[in-house]
Amino acid sequence: MLAQGKRFASSEHPGRNDNLNRPAGREHRALKGAHGPSSARGPGDAHAPSTMKDVAEEAGVGVGTVSRVVNGGTNVSLKTRERVEAAIRRLNFNPDPIAQSMRSGQTKMFACIVRDFSVPILSMFVNAMQDTADVSGFGLQVASSYHDTDREIVMLERLARRRIDGIVIASSSETDEGLLETISSSEVPIVLLDRDKPDNVDAVLIDHRAGVRTAVQRLLDLGHRRIAMLSGQKGVRPVRERVAGYREAFSSRGLEPAEELIRCGSFTPDFVYSETAQMLRSEARPTAIYAGGTAMLAAVLRAIRDVGLRVPQDVSVVAGADSELALLHTPTISVVRWQHDQLGAAAARFLLSRVENRKAPVQKMIFPTEFIQRESCGPAPS
Secondary structure: OOOOOEEEEOOOOOOOOOOOOOEOHHHOOOOOOOOOOOOOOOHHHOOOOOOHHHHHHHHOOOHHHHHHHHOOOOOOOHHHHHHHHHHHHHHOOOOOHHHHHHHHOOOOEEEEEEOOOOOOHHHHHHHHHHHHHHHOOOEEEEEEOOOOHHHHHHHHHHHHHOOOOEEEEOOOOOOOHHHHHHHHOOOOOEEEEOOOOOOOOEEEEEOHHHHHHHHHHHHHHOOOOOEEEEEOOOOOHHHHHHHHHHHHHHHHOOOOOOHHHEEEOOOOHHHHHHHHHHHHOOOOOOOEEEEEOOOOHHHHHHHHHHHOOOOOOOOEEEEOOOOHHHHHOOOOOEEEEOOHHHHHHHHHHHHHHHHHOOOOOOOEEEEOOEEEEOOOOOOOOO
16 A cells, blocks of 8 residues: 555654563563473473473483573584473473573563654654564663653663663754763663764664655645655754755746744644644745654644644645655655665664674665655646
């Protein structure tokens, strides 16, 4: 379904729960007891926990070999590893994670801090991150910062004390000195989600600038001149890049944007609705709107409806991310989109590589965006 509509590929490429132990993805399931019955024991010991020595006897190898298999050692032949893994399954042997952590210095656990659990598109990112981490035996905790800088600092410090192995965070500010210092000086590997400050930290980024530029150029070519730009606080990279792409689109057509139509201040529905309704009720209202945020579309469409206007006859709309709403709305909504699953997988890979080599060069990856034109974009009304 996402493939419908005309593609304009860019030429360049957020219910509250404070529990940081909330499991994500496949980790959210009923867990068996720490140990299970051993088929290698006598009737009187049927419910005693299996030990590494039991596995070694079952597989016909030494305890050291079992330890290397359990702890991910590489100097074990494939045939021997398979024999040990089969014995582990037969005996239902579960290694003690605390003991493993003490030996390896790792908790085998990552954390992901997002701004808001209510943003559906972020679930794609978290699921892909979990899938990638799971292959290497790492679990994932997720938490929400609710776009609160002080809360993010507390959460980062709390996770560090719990000896988490790595953190992905979409921070709420790139100008707050306390938050920047906490991230920059962290002894725990951190990957930034669509943030580029501090610059000494790994980051996975989205090319919002190119996507917005392409979308606004298309609106200009349809005759629109009063194009509203809605987005969050200017202190974060996605907003800066969207506004830059917006300005570049006008410049590429030899035009100047109407500065009063650039409304950046918050990603919240209340802000988006209020600003959209205010602009649409003005005498010189916009004929097109770019909703520059992953969860802004609903508030924009509600404001258009409440003012009594139609899409696209009276106002054209482009959303800053794809969603079920964009696909199911009538008319369907044009979007700038990117692959959140690829972003999540890359973030997990960055953490895994950083766990292995703390001194490796800083890793940055920019993911492309594309403009998908659907039914919500039409000629500017006369």
